[in-house]
Amino acid sequence: MPEDLKHIADDYRWGFKDEIEPEVALKGLTPETVKKISEMKGEPAWMTEFRLKALEIFYQLPMPKWGPDLSELEKKFDEFYYYVKPPSKGPVESWDEVPEEIKKTYERLGIPEAERKVLAGVGAQYDSEVVYHNIKEELEKKGVIFVSIEEGLKKHEELFKKYFAKIVPPSDNKFAALNSAVWSGGSFVYVPPGVEVEVPLQAYFRVNTAGFGQFERTLIIVDEGAKVHYIEGCTAPLYTTEALHTGVIEIYVHKNAHSRYTTIQNWPTNMYNLVTQRAIVEEHGYHMWLDGNLGSKVTMKYPSSILKGRGARSEVLSIAFAKTGQHLDTGAKLIHLAEDTSGQIVSKSISKGEGRSSYRGLVKVNPKADRARANVECDALLIDAESKTDTYPYMEIENETAQIGHEATVSRLADDQIFYLQTRGLPEDEAAALIVRGFIEPVSKELPLEFAVELNRLIELEMEGSVG
Amino acid sequence: MEKKLEIKDLWVSHDDQMILKGVNLTLPLGEVHALMGPNGAGKSTLGKVIAGDPNYKVEKGQILMDGEDITVLEPDERARKGLFLAFQYPVEVPGVSIANFLRLALKERLGRDVPVMEFYQRVQEALKTLEWDEEILSRYLNEGFSGGEKKRNEILQLLVLKPRYAILDETDSGLDIDALKIVARGVNSMRGPEFSALVITHYQRLLNYIVPDVVHVMMDGRVVKTGGPELALELEKRGYDWLKEEVAGA
Numbered sequence: 001m002p003e004d005l006k007h008i009a010d011d012y013r014w015g016f017k018d019e020i021e022p023e024v025a026l027k028g029l030t031p032e033t034v035k036k037i038s039e040m041k042g043e044p045a046w047m048t049e050f051r052l053k054a055l056e057i058f059y060q061l062p063m064p065k066w067g068p069d070l071s072e073l074e075k076k077f078d079e080f081y082y083y084v085k086p087p088s089k090g091p092v093e094s095w096d097e098v099p100e101e102i103k104k105t106y107e108r109l110g111i112p113e114a115e116r117k118v119l120a121g122v123g124a125q126y127d128s129e130v131v132y133h134n135i136k137e138e139l140e141k142k143g144v145i146f147v148s149i150e151e152g153l154k155k156h157e158e159l160f161k162k163y164f165a166k167i168v169p170p171s172d173n174k175f176a177a178l179n180s181a182v183w184s185g186g187s188f189v190y191v192p193p194g195v196e197v198e199v200p201l202q203a204y205f206r207v208n209t210a211g212f213g214q215f216e217r218t219l220i221i222v223d224e225g226a227k228v229h230y231i232e233g234c235t236a237p238l239y240t241t242e243a244l245h246t247g248v249i250e251i252y253v254h255k256n257a258h259s260r261y262t263t264i265q266n267w268p269t270n271m272y273n274l275v276t277q278r279a280i281v282e283e284h285g286y287h288m289w290l291d292g293n294l295g296s297k298v299t300m301k302y303p304s305s306i307l308k309g310r311g312a313r314s315e316v317l318s319i320a321f322a323k324t325g326q327h328l329d330t331g332a333k334l335i336h337l338a339e340d341t342s343g344q345i346v347s348k349s350i351s352k353g354e355g356r357s358s359y360r361g362l363v364k365v366n367p368k369a370d371r372a373r374a375n376v377e378c379d380a381l382l383i384d385a386e387s388k389t390d391t392y393p394y395m396e397i398e399n400e401t402a403q404i405g406h407e408a409t410v411s412r413l414a415d416d417q418i419f420y421l422q423t424r425g426l427p428e429d430e431a432a433a434l435i436v437r438g439f440i441e442p443v444s445k446e447l448p449l450e451f452a453v454e455l456n457r458l459i460e461l462e463m464e465g466s467v468g
Numbered sequence: 469m470e471k472k473l474e475i476k477d478l479w480v481s482h483d484d485q486m487i488l489k490g491v492n493l494t495l496p497l498g499e500v501h502a503l504m505g506p507n508g509a510g511k512s513t514l515g516k517v518i519a520g521d522p523n524y525k526v527e528k529g530q531i532l533m534d535g536e537d538i539t540v541l542e543p544d545e546r547a548r549k550g551l552f553l554a555f556q557y558p559v560e561v562p563g564v565s566i567a568n569f570l571r572l573a574l575k576e577r578l579g580r581d582v583p584v585m586e587f588y589q590r591v592q593e594a595l596k597t598l599e600w601d602e603e604i605l606s607r608y609l610n611e612g613f614s615g616g617e618k619k620r621n622e623i624l625q626l627l628v629l630k631p632r633y634a635i636l637d638e639t640d641s642g643l644d645i646d647a648l649k650i651v652a653r654g655v656n657s658m659r660g661p662e663f664s665a666l667v668i669t670h671y672q673r674l675l676n677y678i679v680p681d682v683v684h685v686m687m688d689g690r691v692v693k694t695g696g697p698e699l700a701l702e703l704e705k706r707g708y709d710w711l712k713e714e715v716a717g718a
Binding site for chain 1: 520542546558562609
C-alpha cells in the first residue's frame with residue numbers, strides 16, 4: 001500500500017529521516033548484546049550483572065496476553081537494534097558542539113528555541129545516546145542535578161543505586177525486564193530538599209535508526225519539600241519496518257514534595273510503545289502524570305502512583321488518540337497504601353476511523369488506607385461509526401472508609417455540533433478538530449502553553465480529512 | 469444588481485416527507501422581515517435549509533444570495549459569505565471557550581487573521597449592547613447555559629460576526645421580557661443598509677421590539693401571505709384560521 005504509506009508519511013510531520021550513519025549498531029537480543037552495551041558505557045560490574053539478570057527475567061516472563069495483540073512483536077525481538085550510538089562525543093552543554101546533522105534535526109523540532117524561551121534545562125537524546133544536556137546555572141548552584149542517566153550512574157553512583165529499579169524492578173513485567181537489560185539514555189534528575197524548580201526541565205527523545213528499539217530509563221528524585229516539572233517529548237521517522245519503544249520511568253516524591261511528569265508522544269504508526277511509569281509518593285507529597293499519546297501501532301501505558309505516605313496525593317491525566325491500524329491501551333493505577341491519600345484519574349480517548357482506544361485502570365485501596373479517596377473519570381469520543389473503545393476499570397477496595405467514584409462516558413462526534421460550528425464559518429474539518437480539542441480541554445489546559453498549542457496542532461493534523 | 473436573499477420555488481424533504489412545498493420569499497438587503505405561521509408550517513426548516521443543514525434534502529428550487537446560487541454550498545461557505553442562523557436550540561460544545569470560538573469564527577468570517585485588539589473591541593462592544601459581563605467569554609460554548617443565556621449568546625455571535633443576512637429562529641422563545649428587550653436591542657443595533665434579518669417567530673410580542681418592514685406567513689410548506697407589520701397584529705388578534713380558510717378558498 002504505497003499510497004497509504006505516503007499518506008501516513010505526509011501526516012506525520014516528524015517523519016523525516018536524518019542521513020546520519022551510526023557509529024555502533026547492535027542487533028539481536030542476546031547476553032552478548034547486553035554485555036557489549038554495558039561495556040561501551042563503562043559501567044560498574046553491579047550494573048552489568050543487573051542487566052544480565054534482567055535479561056534472564058525477560059526470557060522467563062510471558063508476554064502479556066490481557067491487552068492488545070503483541071503476537072507480531074513476539075516473533076521480532078531478535079530483529080531490533082538494541083543499541084545505536086550516534087556519531088557524537090556524548091552529552092555536551094552547547095548546541096554548537098552537537099554534530100551538525102543532529103543539531104539540524106532538533107532545530108526542526110524547535111528544541112533549542114524552546115530552551116531559550118521557556119525551559120530550565122534540556123536533555124536531547126538521539127537513538128540510544130544523549131547528545132546534549134544543559135541546565136540553567138542557578139539551578140545547578142542550588143544542587144539540582146539534571147543529567148543523562150549514564151552520567152547519573154557515573155557521577156552520583158550512591159544516590160543512583162539507592163533508587164534505581166527500586167520503584168520498577170525488572171520482574172515487574174516483561175517490558176520492564178527488557179528495558180532493565182538493554183536500557184540506554186534517559187534522564188537522571190535530583191532536586192534537593194526545599195528547592196523549587198519553577199520552570200520545566202525537558203528531555204527530548206528522537207529515534208532515527210530503522211528497526212531500532214529505544215529503551216530509555218529515567219529516574220527522578222524529588223527530595224523533601226522540593227518541586228519540579230519534567231517534560232518529555234518523543235518522535236521518530238516513519239520506516240516500513242516496525243520499531244519498539246520500551247521506556248521505564250521511576251519517580252520518587254518525598255514528603256511534602258511536588259512533582260509533575262508530562263509527556264506528549266507522537267510516534268509513527270508502526271511503533272510498539274510499551275512503557276512502565278511509576279511514582280512513589282510519600283507523606284503529603286503530590287505527583288501528577290500528564291500523558292498524551294498519539295500515533296504508534298500499539299501503546300500500552302498505565303502511569304501509576306503508589307500513595308505510600310499519609311495524605312499523599314496524585315492525579316493522572318491522559319489523552320489517547322487512536323486511528324485506523326492503531327490500538328492504544330492506556331490508563332492509570334492508583335495504589336493507596338496510607339491514610340487520607342487521594343487520587344484522581346481523568347482519561348480522555350479519541351478513536352478515529354478503525355482506531356481502537358481502551359481505558360484500563362486500577363484503583364487499589366489497602367486495608368490500612370483509611371479515608372482514602374479516588375475518583376476516576378474516563379471519557380471516550382468516537383469519530384466514526386467503525387471507531388472502537390473499551391473500558392476496563394478494576395477496583396480492589398479493602399477498606400470500608402474509602403470513597404471511590406467512577407464515571408465513564410462514550411460519545412460520538414455529533415452532527416449537530418459540526419453543523420452549528422459550520423454555520424459560524426468553520427469548515428467541517430476544523431469544526432471537528434475544535435470539538436475534539438474541547439473534549440480534551442480538561443487535560444490540555446494543564447499543559448504549559450507551548451505544549452498545549454502544539455498538542456492542538458497535532459490534533460488538527462490527526463483530524464484532517466476525518467469527516468464528510 | 470439588487471442585493472437580496474432570494475428563495476425561489478424551494479421544495480425540501482426530510483425522511484422522504486416533503487416539508488417545504490414551493491417556498492418563494494425575497495429579503496432585500498437592508499430590510500427586516502418577520503416569518504410567522506402555525507406550528508409545523510415549515511418556518512424552522514426553511515431557516516435551517518437556508519443555512520445548509522445536511523439533514524434536509526433540497527428537491528427543487530434555489531436559494532440565491534446577491535444573485536449567486538448558494539443551494540449546493542457547504543454551511544461554512546454560506547457563513548463566510550455573510551449568512552447567519554441564530555439557532556432555536558443552540559448546541560453545546562464542551563471545552564471550547566466562547567472567546568476561542570468567536571475568534572476562530574471571526575477569522576473565517578473576515579477571511580484574515582484578527583489582531584487581538586480588534587477582536588477585543590468588537591466583543592466589548594457586543595457585550596455592552598447585550599449587558600453581559602466579560603467573564604462569559606471564558607465559559608464553554610453554551611455548556612450549562614440557561615435557555616435565555618443560549619439565546620443571548622446567539623445574538624452575541626451575531627453582533628461579533630456582523631453577517632449580512634441573518635435568520636433568527638424563534639430567538640424569542642423562552643425569554644422573559646427583560647431578556648427579550650436586550651435581544652431586540654442587539655438585533656436593532658445591527659439594522660442598516662448592509663444588514664437584513666428574517667425573524668422567525670410564533671408571536672407578535674417580539675415584533676413590538678423588532679419592528680419588521682415586511683411580514684410573511686407560512687402554512688403547510690409555503691409562504692401564503694405577505695404584508696406589512698399590521699399583518700402580524702391581525703394574526704395576533706384573529707389567529708391563523710381565517711387565513712387557512714382564505715388560502716383554502718383561493
